[in-house]
Amino acid sequence: MKVRIGGIDYSIVMSFGLRSEDDGQEIAGIIDHEIATIGLDAAMASPVMVKTLWHELFHAIVHTTGLEVPEGMDDCKWASTFGYAMVQLLADNPWLGSWNGATQDVDG
Numbered sequence: 001m002k003v004r005i006g007g008i009d010y011s012i013v014m015s016f017g018l019r020s021e022d023d024g025q026e027i028a029g030i031i032d033h034e035i036a037t038i039g040l041d042a043a044m045a046s047p048v049m050v051k052t053l054w055h056e057l058f059h060a061i062v063h064t065t066g067l068e069v070p071e072g073m074d075d076c077k078w079a080s081t082f083g084y085a086m087v088q089l090l091a092d093n094p095w096l097g098s099w100n101g102a103t104q105d106v107d108g
Contacts, residue, residue: 033063040053
């Protein structure tokens with residue numbers, strides 16, 4: 001699977017036993033901007049995996065756009081908030097996943 005963000009094609013790779021490069025702790029997801037890869041732990045339940053993907057996508061959006069995380073705010077907390085928000089937004093409004101703006105009908 002691939003996703004394009006800011007003109008960069010990120011590969012999405014599922015694997016088991018992802019670990020943080022910083023401290024070796026187990027993690028749910030990781031992004032490597034240098035090789036344009038998002039890693040997701042294949043052992044996660046689907047809802048958690050979707051939230052984790054949105055979390056990593058937000059990191060990619062921040063990286064490719066030069067957006068700055070507000071001072072004093074942890075970038076992972078910001079990304080997690082965005083991840084949960086996107087999952088809930090799409091769950092509550094499923095028409096958003098397929099609406100392309102071609103019609104004025106936004107009632108679903």
